[in-house]
Amino acid sequence: MSNPTPKAVSTKLYKTGQTRGADDDVIYQNRVLRNSTALIPYKDYQLCKNAPTKNGKYENGFIVLIKPEDYFNPEIQQSLKADGLCLGKNLLVFYETRAQWKDYPILKGWKAASARKNPLKGQYVARIPATTSAGEKKIIEGFTTSKMKGAGIRVYEYADADTINLCKLQLEYLFWSCKDIDKLVELQGLDPESVKERVKSIKEEAQKKGLADKENLIAARIIDEDGYTICPLCLKHISAIGFCDRIQQAEGREVPDLTVTEVSLFHIHELRTGEFNHRPYNLGWGHHHCNVVVKDSGITKTLEWMREVLQRNKMV
Ligand SMILES: [Zn+2]
Numbered sequence: 001m002s003n004p005t006p007k008a009v010s011t012k013l014y015k016t017g018q019t020r021g022a023d024d025d026v027i028y029q030n031r032v033l034r035n036s037t038a039l040i041p042y043k044d045y046q047l048c049k050n051a052p053t054k055n056g057k058y059e060n061g062f063i064v065l066i067k068p069e070d071y072f073n074p075e076i077q078q079s080l081k082a083d084g085l086c087l088g089k090n091l092l093v094f095y096e097t098r099a100q101w102k103d104y105p106i107l108k109g110w111k112a113a114s115a116r117k118n119p120l121k122g123q124y125v126a127r128i129p130a131t132t133s134a135g136e137k138k139i140i141e142g143f144t145t146s147k148m149k150g151a152g153i154r155v156y157e158y159a160d161a162d163t164i165n166l167c168k169l170q171l172e173y174l175f176w177s178c179k180d181i182d183k184l185v186e187l188q189g190l191d192p193e194s195v196k197e198r199v200k201s202i203k204e205e206a207q208k209k210g211l212a213d214k215e216n217l218i219a220a221r222i223i224d225e226d227g228y229t230i231c232p233l234c235l236k237h238i239s240a241i242g243f244c245d246r247i248q249q250a251e252g253r254e255v256p257d258l259t260v261t262e263v264s265l266f267h268i269h270e271l272r273t274g275e276f277n278h279r280p281y282n283l284g285w286g287h288h289h290c291n292v293v294v295k296d297s298g299i300t301k302t303l304e305w306m307r308e309v310l311q312r313n314k315m316v
Contacts, residue, residue, distance in 0.1 A: 004194040009175055010245040016171055016265050016283070017155045017164040022150060025140055027065070027094070027127050027149030034159040034278055035059040037116040037152035042066040044273050045083065045117055047154045052163075052276035058208075059160050061117050064127070065094035068104035089118045092142070092151070095126040101139060112142035115150055125151060156271045159278040165290070166209060170280050171265070172204040174217075179228040179239035187241065211280050220268050221299070222284035230267050233290035233299055242287070262288040271299045 003010075019036070021029035029036060037060045040048045045064055050056035064085055070076050071093045085091040092113050095101050106124055113122030125142030143151045159167070176199045178184070185195050206212040217223045221232040229238045242263035266286030269277045286294075294302045310316045 004018070004190045004198050005175075005277060006188055006190070006244050010173075012170055012243060012263075012265070013168050013175075015245040016168060016213060017159075021152045022118045024149075025127055025129070025138065027125060027151050029153060032150075032153060033161075034157055034160050034164055035154065038062040038155040038158045039152040040064045040155045041273075042070055043083070044155070047274040051085075051158065051160070052279070053160045058158065062090065062155070063116070063120065064091045065151075066091060068093050068095060068100045072104050072244060087123045088113070088120050090120075092122070093124040095124065095128055095139070098131065098136065098139075099127055101126065101128055112144075113149055113151070114145075116143075116148075154271075156273050156275065157241070157278065163279055165282050166211060167278065167283050169202070169206055169209065170211040170287070171283060172315060173202050173212060174222065174229045174285055175240065175243060176202060177223060177227060178243070179226075179230045179237045179241045184240035184244065189242065213281075216281050218283070220281050222268070229285055231290050232268055233286055233294055233302065236287075238285045238287075243285075264288045264290050264291050267293075268299065270294070270296050272296070 005013075013089075015031075017033055018031045019029070019034055022030045027039065038048075039049070040062050042064050048062075051058040051062075066076075066080075066085075071080075073296075080086075080091065087093070093104075093106075095104075098111050098270075110124055113120040113121040113125050115121040122142055126139045128139040130136060130138040143149060173196070184190075185192060195223045203212065214223070216225060218225060221230065222233065224230050224235070224237070230236060231238055239261070242261055263285050264287075266284045267277050269275065269279050269283060307316065
C-alpha cells in the first residue's frame with residue numbers, strides 16, 4: 001500500500017533533520033543534515049568536546065574555531081596541545097574582524113582551509129564584513145566554493161543520524177495524533193484504508209522504539225491528556241491542516257471553526273551551546289507564530305515575560 005502521508009508533511013519531517021538556513025557570508029553551511037561536521041568555538045570546547053551519542057564521537061567530526069588573539073597566546077598554545085587540538089587537523093584560526101586580520105596576520109605558508117575532515121587543507125578561515133566608511137572590501141576566505149560553502153554546522157544543532165530518524169518517527173506519530181486528522185484525510189481525499197495502515201505501523205514502530213510514552217509526552221507539553229498533539233507554548237490543539245497550508249487555497253473556502261495557523265518544528269528546551277536538544281521527547285509541533293515568540297529564550301522564560309506584559313497592562 002502506498003504511503004498516504006501528504007507531501008507537505010513528508011517535506012516538513014525531512015527538514016527536521018536539517019539545520020537552519022545560513023546567510024551567504026557566514027561560516028555555517030546552509031540547511032544540511034544535523035550530523036554534518038560540527039563547528040565548536042574554542043571557548044566552548046570543554047563544554048562541547050563530547051558528542052551526545054556514539055561514545056562522544058561526532059559522526060562527521062568537528063572543527064574547533066579559535067580567535068587569532070587566542071591562538072597566538074603562548075599559554076593557550078600549551079592547552080591546545082594538551083587538548084589534542086592541532087591546526088589544520090581539527091583546529092582553524094577564525095578571523096571575524098578587520099582588527100584581527102591586521103593585528104594577527106596569517107603566517108607564511110598558511111592557506112585558507114577547504115576540507116571539512118582532517119586534513120582541513122589549510123590553517124585558517126576568514127569572514128570579515130566590508131566597512132563602508134573606510135571603503136574596505138569584505139574578506140571571505142576558506143570554504144567558499146559552491147560545493148564547499150560553509151565549514152560545518154552550529155554545534156548545538158548537531159544530532160547523529162539515528163537520533164534524526166527517531167525524532168522524525170516521533171514527529172510523524174505526533175502528526176497523526178492531531179485532533180482534526182480525520183478532517184484532513186477528508187479534505188486531501190486520502191484513502192482511509194491506507195491511512196489506517198500507516199497510522200497503525202507508525203504507532204507500533206514508535207511504541208517499539210519507546211517513542212510513544214504518553215506521560216513523557218504530556219510532561220513535555222507535546223500532547224494533552226487525551227493524547228492529541230498540542231502547541232508547546234499556547235497548549236491549543238495543533239491542526240493537521242496547518243501542515244498543509246495550501247489546502248485552504250486549493251479548496252477556495254474557509255475551514256469552519258478552525259483558525260488554521262502554519263505549523264512548525266518546536267524545540268521544547270531550546271537549542272543552545274553545551275546542550276544537544278534535537279532529541280526525542282524534546283520536539284513537538286507548534287504554531288509558527290508561537291515558535292517565533294519563544295525563539296531562543298525557551299518556553300518558561302517566554303511565559304514569565306508574557307505574564308509581566310499582561311500585569312503591566314492590568315489584564316491579570
Ligand atoms: Zn501556539
